[in-house]
Amino acid sequence: MTRAVVARLRRSTALRWAAFLLAAYLVVGWIFAWASRTRGLLSPGGSPHVETLALGVLYVLLRVAVRFGVPALVAGALVHLGVSFITAPVPVPPAGSSDQ
Numbered sequence: 001m002t003r004a005v006v007a008r009l010r011r012s013t014a015l016r017w018a019a020f021l022l023a024a025y026l027v028v029g030w031i032f033a034w035a036s037r038t039r040g041l042l043s044p045g046g047s048p049h050v051e052t053l054a055l056g057v058l059y060v061l062l063r064v065a066v067r068f069g070v071p072a073l074v075a076g077a078l079v080h081l082g083v084s085f086i087t088a089p090v091p092v093p094p095a096g097s098s099d100q
Contacts, residue, residue, distance in 0.1 A: 005081065014077040018070045025062040032059045 009015060032055045041052055 005085075008081055008084065009077070012077045012080070014073040014080070018073040018077075021062065021065050021070055021073075025059075025066045028055065028059050028062055032056055 032052075035052045035055055039049055039052055041056070042048055
């Protein structure tokens, strides 16, 4: 039974999206932290660094998606898994078999 659960979880599109969002969030967060430390959001003259600001906006959007979307995707995948096991047909032994 455990192998069947793991196999179904691996095929889950929702969990793949959750993993992708989480990985993208971590990578963009690391790049944004590096860019904002080395370059900053504003130049000494006060003009913004557009690339760093764009990374910041992307980071915030991914943060919101990870904060609210990933738990929803994981919960949906687990509910789908549970429902598929509950509604799975139960094998019935053929009539006349000695399994009782």
